Amino acid sequence: MGAPTPDSVVTTARVGAILVVTVNNPPVNALGVAVRQGLAAAMAAAQADDAVAGVLLVGAGKAFIAGADIREFGKPAMPPSLPEVCRAIEDCTKPVVAVLHGAALGGGLEVALSAHYRLALPAAKLGLPEVSLGLLPGSGGTQRAPRLMGARAATELMLSGKHLSAKAALAAGLVDKLVEGDDALAAGLAYANELLDQKAPVRRTRDIAIAEPSAALADLEVLKAETAKKTRGLFSPLKIIECVQAAVQLPFDEGMARERALFLECLDSPQRAGLIHAFFAEREVVKVPEAKAAAPRAFATIAIIGGGTMGAGITVSALDAGYPVTMIERDAESIARGRANVEKVYSGLVAKGRMTEEAKAAVMARYTGSTSYDDLANVDLVIEAVFEDLEVKKAVFKELDRVCQPGAVLATNTSYLDIDAIAAATRRPQDVIGLHFFSPANIMKLLEIVVPANVSADVVATAFELAKKLKKVPVRAGVCDGFIGNRILAVYKQAADYLMEDGASPYEIDAAVRGFGFAMGPFQVTDLAGGDIGWATRKRRAAARKPGDPKARYVEVADRICERGWFGQKTGRGFYLYPEGARLGQPDPEVLAIVDAERAKKGVTPRQFTADEIMRRYMAAMANEGANVVHEGIALRPLDVDVTFISGYGFPRYRGGPMKWADMYGLPQLLADIEAFAKEDPLFWKPSPLLIRLVQEGKNFDSLNHSA
Ligand code: 3H9
DSSP states (O other), X not given: OOOOOHHHHEEEEXXXXXXXXXXXXXXXXXXXXXHHHHHHHHHHHHHHOTTOOEEEEEEOTTOSBOOBOGGGTTSOOOSSOHHHHHHHHHHOXXXXXXXXXXXXXXXXXXXXXXXXXXXXXXXXXXXXXXXXXXOOOTTTHHHHHHHHHOHHHHHHHHHHOOOEEHHHHHHHTSOSEXXXXXXXXXXXXXXXXXXXXXXXXXXXXXXXXXXXXXXXXXXXXXXXXXXXXXXXXXXXXXXHHHHHHHHHHSOHHHHHHHHHHHHHHHHHSHHHHHHHHHHHHHHHTTOOHHHHHSOOOOOOOEEEEOOSHHHHHHHHHHHHTTOOEEEEOSSHHHHHHHHHHHHHHHHHHHHTTXXXXXXXXXXXXXXXXXSOGGGGTTXXXXXXXXXXXXXXXXXXXXXXXXXXXXXOEEEEOOSSSOHHHHHHTSSOGGGEEEXXXXXXXXXXXXXEEEEOTTOOHHHHHHHHHHHHHTTOEEEEEESSTTTTHHHHHHHHHHHHHHHHHHTOOHHHHHHHHHHHTOSSOHHHHHHHHOHHHXXXXXXXXXXXXXXXXXXXXXXXXXXXXXXXXXOBGGGTBSSEEOGGGOSSOEEOHHHHHHHHHHHHHTTOOOOOOOHHHHHHHHHHHHHXXXXXXXXXXXXXXXXXXXXXXXXXXXXXXXXXXXHHHHHHHOHHHHHHHHHHHHTTOTTTOOOOHHHHHHHHHTOOTHHHHTOO
């Protein structure tokens, strides 16, 4: 297939006195350069042709127009610009009607707002979601939407990035009419003819005055203050408000000029690059070789082994997706507790008024508790979520092997354990896969799909299908200690520990990490998760270390804290103090004394670190281990690491993930940093072979995202 041409992606046909202009640029009719040229040409043709009395804009396929072509951002701009196309539509001296079905988003909605009349079909969804991409509506959306729906409502729509249903859009004033049905062309033609019959005038959105301008300006001041607090660190939300202020205060053309200037600032911002990378990475991440090679197995019933925190969370997730779920526990008491853990989630929703008692009863009717594995004979997919211990899990899989029907998918929810060893406990390793859920499993989006050596492709494809059904973000990972996320976490956590022993306080480190954009720093996360969990892992690692392994530097502060029974929030103190169940911790002088004592014991003279120095080490450790994970094939591509961290580890989405961050920081600089740190601790700071290779070849991590 050649490159799209204006003629191939925008077609025109005259139906009576109406010129039907169809945008046909699959999959979502994005407004790439050919579409913009095609639309401009169509509007010129409509203007020039005396036989044309009106114009109908319609999208072919499943969408009207989903917006600008995001792939063009960051590349040289090609004329005509979208604001120019919108101007041509609005300037037309013959009535222009847009008929909206499916997505009418971003630039797509802006095209519709430039038309003189808008008709929507019930399945239409309208929105100005540019904020999610670090942008603002840059083709008049910030100027035209406030004229149609009021400044406050338009600003809220743009700040939230939400999609409105056709009905809501009608109520808001964004569309003129809503008709039943799904034939956009027929409905559009009927409406356009109706308007022509009525001699409906050309009606330009830009000529509408914004309602109650002084009240609007006061509202915007309030929104500005709220937004500054809520969207900490984000660039485009405040620019959106500035644009609407301009819409209220300035003549239309000046408002448009202001919007253009601020749009270009957003376009140039690294946040735009990070957010658009995240958008595509989340869509690429499901494209894995197994899912391309094999169709998923059908599954209609799910079983969960274990009713603890993870088991109950996964059960809720499966129930929410509409599956019947059988939960297995070892005795009556445990299954009662498991059921209660599930029910608690729904009772919470009922208490908050987000669910009715009837709906809760209907969901719980799909839940069955049992203490007998024999009840799993006909189940299609089993997820084991018992205690994190290899022998315990192997015993469960022996039982599953005994009772489950041939072809049932057997999954283990583990964060660290060797899934090949678990699969080997069965006579059907081809059916065994890892599903690493994150806690709380009914809320957290990330699902690591861990692929052991002998699993068959259709089981991997089934796991991806399950993720889709459970509305999770799946990432394919290979088997190793910690898979993608926890393996990298262990390394940057170590970097944080070294920083602490070398002179930065845990509070300074957490503050620097928050300043970078994470919601929490590593020591806050430890306190939230429970210090005892990491302690158990450290003991397990120490026990597994073979004699003769080089002894890496080990920081004992966390052990000293755990030895005192300070496991974090749940015990009222950890790295921080939590007086009377407070969720936000306070710095603890006793912890600082422990840190000092450990430094003294090791003869470390503490030095000062700026927030920038802290983050250079923290991020270098993260990106370097990310490179190792890609180099070893544990992650398919750098983007899989990025999606893991954005969806499961609180990495600021606007930075695009650790590997995208590294690309933007510059790989030669990253390598130079690591080499400089290695002078102090060559055992810990070893540049990844992949990083070295990419620097030598003058490439970046992103170059590997497109080669698979
Ligand atoms: C904008 O408009 C700026 C203007 O204000 C100013 C300009 C001057 N471009 O999500 P899906 C691809 S900013 C290019 O899996 P769904 C997507 O990558 C834009 N490609 O389907 C995927 O490709 P592949 C404002 C796009 O049914 C395929 O289409 N608009 C674009 O779950 C299917 O996508 C937005 O932010 C695009 N704009 O959801 C809307 N959109 O098959 C962004 C999609 O190769 N888009 N693709 O992986 C969406 O929210 C969803 O894609 C949509 C469909 C709801 C439309």
